[in-house]
Each structure stands twice: as structure tokens, then as C-alpha cells.
Amino acid sequence: MKVAIYTRVSTDHEDQLSSLKHQEEYYIEYCHKKGYEIYKIYADEGLSGTSAKREKFLEMLHDAGVDAIIKKNGRIEFELSDRKPKFEMIITKDVSRFARNINAIEIVRALKRKGVYIFFENADLSTKMNDWEFRLGLFLLFSQQESIDRSKKVRFGKLQRAKKGHYKMSVVLFGYEYDKQNDKYVVNEEEAAIVREIFDMYTNQNKGTKIIAKELNQRGIKTRRGKKWDGEAVKRLLTNEKYIGKVIVHRYTKPDVMSSARYIERDPSEWVILENAIPAIIDEETWKKAQEIMESRVQFSKTGRKVGAKTGESDFYKKLICAKCGAYFTRVSTTKMRKKLNAVIKEYNYFCRNRRIYGTCDMKGISHNTLEREIMNFVQSKILHEMIKKKDYEKQMYEMLMNIQKRKMESVEKEREKIQNEINEIGAQIDKLYDTFLTNENSQLLLEATQRKIEQLERKRKKLEREKMKYDMSYIEEENQQIQRSYQKIQEYAEKERYTFEEILAMIQKIVVYEETEEGRELEFYFNLPTMLAYIFEDEIEDVETEIIPHSWKIQIK
Ligand SMILES: [Zn+2]
Numbered sequence: 001m002k003v004a005i006y007t008r009v010s011t012d013h014e015d016q017l018s019s020l021k022h023q024e025e026y027y028i029e030y031c032h033k034k035g036y037e038i039y040k041i042y043a044d045e046g047l048s049g050t051s052a053k054r055e056k057f058l059e060m061l062h063d064a065g066v067d068a069i070i071k072k073n074g075r076i077e078f079e080l081s082d083r084k085p086k087f088e089m090i091i092t093k094d095v096s097r098f099a100r101n102i103n104a105i106e107i108v109r110a111l112k113r114k115g116v117y118i119f120f121e122n123a124d125l126s127t128k129m130n131d132w133e134f135r136l137g138l139f140l141l142f143s144q145q146e147s148i149d150r151s152k153k154v155r156f157g158k159l160q161r162a163k164k165g166h167y168k169m170s171v172v173l174f175g176y177e178y179d180k181q182n183d184k185y186v187v188n189e190e191e192a193a194i195v196r197e198i199f200d201m202y203t204n205q206n207k208g209t210k211i212i213a214k215e216l217n218q219r220g221i222k223t224r225r226g227k228k229w230d231g232e233a234v235k236r237l238l239t240n241e242k243y244i245g246k247v248i249v250h251r252y253t254k255p256d257v258m259s260s261a262r263y264i265e266r267d268p269s270e271w272v273i274l275e276n277a278i279p280a281i282i283d284e285e286t287w288k289k290a291q292e293i294m295e296s297r298v299q300f301s302k303t304g305r306k307v308g309a310k311t312g313e314s315d316f317y318k319k320l321i322c323a324k325c326g327a328y329f330t331r332v333s334t335t336k337m338r339k340k341l342n343a344v345i346k347e348y349n350y351f352c353r354n355r356r357i358y359g360t361c362d363m364k365g366i367s368h369n370t371l372e373r374e375i376m377n378f379v380q381s382k383i384l385h386e387m388i389k390k391k392d393y394e395k396q397m398y399e400m401l402m403n404i405q406k407r408k409m410e411s412v413e414k415e416r417e418k419i420q421n422e423i424n425e426i427g428a429q430i431d432k433l434y435d436t437f438l439t440n441e442n443s444q445l446l447l448e449a450t451q452r453k454i455e456q457l458e459r460k461r462k463k464l465e466r467e468k469m470k471y472d473m474s475y476i477e478e479e480n481q482q483i484q485r486s487y488q489k490i491q492e493y494a495e496k497e498r499y500t501f502e503e504i505l506a507m508i509q510k511i512v513v514y515e516e517t518e519e520g521r522e523l524e525f526y527f528n529l530p531t532m533l534a535y536i537f538e539d540e541i542e543d544v545e546t547e548i549i550p551h552s553w554k555i556q557i558k
Pocket of ligand 1: 354
């Protein structure tokens with residue numbers, strides 16, 4: 001049997017590169033013993049716990065006949081090619097080496113469809129097994145736990161620092177610049193003038209966001225990212241509270257297990273608001289006026305859904321995909337006079353964007369009513385069933401998660417103590433360096449070297465101090481509560497008799513709409529069913545678009 005070997009080493013430890021060599025030697029012998037023929041060894045180097053480049057991994061998928069396609073939103077999708085796989089099995093040491101995110105399951109599924117199995121050596125797990133998905137989930141749970149803890153600590157540390165008034169923007173906001181020397185944000189006067197002008201146009205000149213964007217573009221003004229302005233960008237600017245000096249941290253969280261959204265806004269009571277964190281560009285009165293105008297332009301439809309300036313998004317915004325050209329569908333509303341009812345009725349239809357705007361696609365549109373009807377029918381039968389089916393599995397996940405939390409709570413004091421000891425030890429080292437070298441008459445060279453060493457130790461001490469802060473009981477308890485809430489919700493979902501349309505929408509990841517044929521029309525549903533597994537991958541959210549295991553089904557409609 002022809003096999004491929006996949007290995008991965010982290011290069012953040014110096015001695016790891018030599019371990020790559022050892023791994024290779026090991027597998028050559030291993031395969032020799034088993035009578036396997038090695039097609040190729042694919043070895044990636046990268047930092048552990050990050051989504052570092054994994055060229056060899058992608059190359060291996062390609063050789064297995066699976067294409068990884070990077071979508072515009074950065075998400076990677078896996079598609080089967082017509083190529084024959086160059087091997088029948090992939091051997092890899094353990095799950096975390098193979099794939100650190102939820103894509104693992106998607107990848108395994110794609111490989112299986114090409115007839116390629118994976119053997120995870122440490123876990124003694126082959127994807128040939130019937131219950132591989134469940135087993136893989138469990139192993140992921142363990143192997144990811146460490147990296148989750150690490151990233152949660154980092155985030156918690158960020159919050160603690162933010163509470164103390166330190167704040168970092170990942171991209172410096174338009175109107176500001178970062179003063180490296182003094183470690184603070186200062187006003188960029190040239191840009192600030194434009195910000196004031198935008199607020200003035202909106203609040204005093206009665207100009208809309210789109211008109212403002214147009215004017216800015218005409219004058220050749222670019223956004224912070226060097227792009228053209230559009231209505232949305234102007235709207236974001238006008239609603240940004242940073243312009244009055246206010247910085248809100250701890251505002252967004254990872255998506256709830258029930259939602260397919262990327263980020264979720266926390267309850268405002270949980271926000272940490274830092275007043276005067278950065279210099280204001282706009283006075284509060286003007287800013288408030290802008291918000292009021294924005295609010296007043298939002299209308300409510302009869303069903304209570306917001307329409308107009310603020311949302312402008314349809315129920316299926318970025319969820320309907322054209323099978324022909326891959327573009328999203330956009331909503332088109334038409335008003336019809338119903339003479340019998342003597343009423344004006346608004347109807348919604350969705351059309352492929354490429355057809356609607358560029359005329360480069362000829363996919364037929366689909367009505368909102370058809371979609372809603374088909375989805376409701378489908379969900380009431382299939383999804384409910386699916387939720388019931390995985391109830392036990394979710395229970396096991398939940399119990400395991402709670403066990404891990406319990407262990408964490410038990411070790412909080414111990415961990416704190418351990419770190420404190422390390423801090424003390426470093427303190428003693430620093431004292432010693434001061435005593436022995438800095439007070440004596442030493443050469444300049446030795447003095448400088450000693451100083452550098454002390455600085456290095458100080459940095460290490462600070463790092464440990466931050467680390468210590470993260471071992472905090474209330475933080476872990478907050479986590480516990482969140483896990484419990486999610487689990488309750490999952491159980492609740494499994495016991496429901498019906499879902500509301502809103503609940504269903506939250507679970508829909510995407511729907512691929514196929515062409516109409518004589519037999520009817522196919523719709524392919526992708527659902528992100530709520531699962532406790534979401535907790536395992538939450539640390540990936542900032543760099544990789546993480547998905548809760550997608551389930552997809554195709555249905556035929558008449
Ligand atoms: Zn199309």
C-alpha cells in the first residue's frame with residue numbers, strides 16, 4: 001500500500017528542527033516494518049499554535065486529489081478534483097499535528113470521498129472506523145485544550161491591561177497615528193480635518209453616507225486601508241465612538257454555539273469603557289447628533305424587522321450562493337398591487353449578483369417565499385432529527401469540558417504559586433547581578449553585558465506577572481457558566497418541536513442554489529449545527545474563519 005507521511009514541527013524551539021530529521025527516520029523504519037511503500041514525506045515547519053503557512057499540507061491534499069480553494073473571505077474550502085490520489089493512506093503522529101482547527105473534519109471527509117484514509121498514530125485512530133468523527137472530536141478536545149488555555153490567558157491578560165488604560169488598535173483608526181516613543185495615539189491633523197468634515201456633512205449639510213463617500217472619492221481621499229470609500233465605510237466612521245475619545249474593550253466575543261456569525265456583541269453591561277482613552281476629534285454633541293440622524297433613518301417593517309439605512313441586509317445576506325458562478329445572491333424587492341385585496345404587497349426575490357449587476361450569469365432567481373417554505377419544511381424534519389441524534393455525543397463533550405474546567409479550578413492556586421516562585425527566583429537573580437557586577441569597578445563591556453542581562457530578566461519577570469494574573473477563579477467561573485448555558489441551549493434545541501425562522505437562519509451557513517432543470521431545482525443547505533465542539537476551537541477565531549462542523553444536504557424542489 002502506498003502511503004503519505006505528514007509531519008509538522010514547531011520552530012519556536014531550537015531543537016525542534018532536528019526532531020524533524022528524527023521523525024523522518026522513524027517513519028521510514030515504521031513503514032518498512034508494516035510493509036508500506038512511502039510515496040512521500042510531507043513536512044511543514046511552523047510555530048506551534050498558530051495558523052502558520054502549511055504549504056506541504058496543501059501539497060499533500062493536492063496529491064490526494066483534493067483542492068483547497070481559498071475564498072474571498074479568507075475561508076478555505078475543500079473540493080474534490082478528478083485527479084487520482086497518489087496514495088491510499090496518510091500517516092501522521094497525532095491530531096494536532098494534522099490540523100489545528102475544525103477544518104480537520106471537513107478535510108477528512110473530503111479525503112475519504114477520494115478513498116484516502118488517515119491514520120493518527122498516537123491516538124491509534126483510523127478514519128476507516130465508523131465512529132471516527134466522534135473519536136476525532138474527543139482527541140481534538142484534549143489536544144486543543146492546551147492551546148485554548150494559552151490563548152484565553154492572552155486574551156484575559158489583554159483585558160486586564162485594557163482595564164488599566166492600555167489600549168492597542170490592530171489598525172490605527174483614520175484620524176490618528178501611533179506615537180511609538182510615548183506609546184500612545186495622537187491626532188493626525190490632516191486626517192482629523194476630514195473626519196470633522198464628514199461629521200459636518202452628515203449632521204449639518206444633510207448629506208447621506210453614500211453621497212459623502214462619493215465626494216471623498218472624487219477628491220482622491222483614501223480610507224486607512226488605501227481603499228475607496230463607500231456608504232458602509234462612512235457609516236462605520238460616523239458611528240465610531242473612538243472619535244469622542246471613548247474606547248470600548250471586551251465588547252465582542254466568539255460566536256455563540258447557536259450562531260454562524262463571526263463575532264457577537266456582548267451585553268453592554270460587560271463592556272469595559274475607557275473614557276478619554278485617546279484624544280477626541282469630534283465633540284460629544286456633534287457625535288450624538290450623528291447617531292440620532294442615523295437612528296431616524298432606520299425604519300421598521302411590519303414584521304418588526306429593521307430595514308433601511310442601518311441594516312439594509314436581507315435575511316439571506318451573503319448566504320445564498322449561485323452554483324453557476326459562485327457569486328452571492330442579492331435581494332430585489334418589488335411592490336405589487338393586489339386588486340382583490342386592495343393592497344400593495346411587497347415581494348422579495350433573490351438574484352445572482354453577476355446576473356443582476358454585470359449580466360455575466362444567467363442563473364434564474366428564486367423567491368423569498370419558496371426559500372422560506374423549503375427551509376422550514378426541511379429543518380422541521382431533518383435538523384430536528386439531527387439534533388436528537390447527537391444529543392448523547394454533546395452530553396459527553398459537555399461532561400468532558402466540565403471535567404477539564406474542574407481540574408483547572410483545582411490547580412489555580414498551585415499554578416499561581418508556581419509562577420510566584422519563578423518571579424521570586426528571577427528577583428533574586430537580578431539582585432545578585434546588581435550586587436556583584438554593577439557596584440564593582442568593572443570594564444565597560446562587562447557592565448553593558450550585565451545591564452542587558454538584567455533587562456532581559458526584567459522582561460521575563462513582567463511576563464510572569466502578567467501570566468499570574470490570568471489564573472483567576474472568577475474568570476474560570478465565567479467560562480463554566482458560558483459552557484453550561486450553551487449546553488442547556490443545545491439540549492433545548494434537541495427537544496424543540498419547531499424552530500422559528502430566526503432560529504433557523506442563525507444556523508444556516510450557506511445555501512447553494514442550482515439551476516432549474518426538468519426535474520425541478522436543487523438547493524444545497526449547509527448548516528452550522530450548535531455543538532459543544534465550538535468551545536474547542538474558539539481560539540482559532542481571530543486568525544482563521546472557524547466553523548462549527550457544517551452539515552450539508554441537497555434537496556429537490558418542484
Ligand atoms: Zn451566477
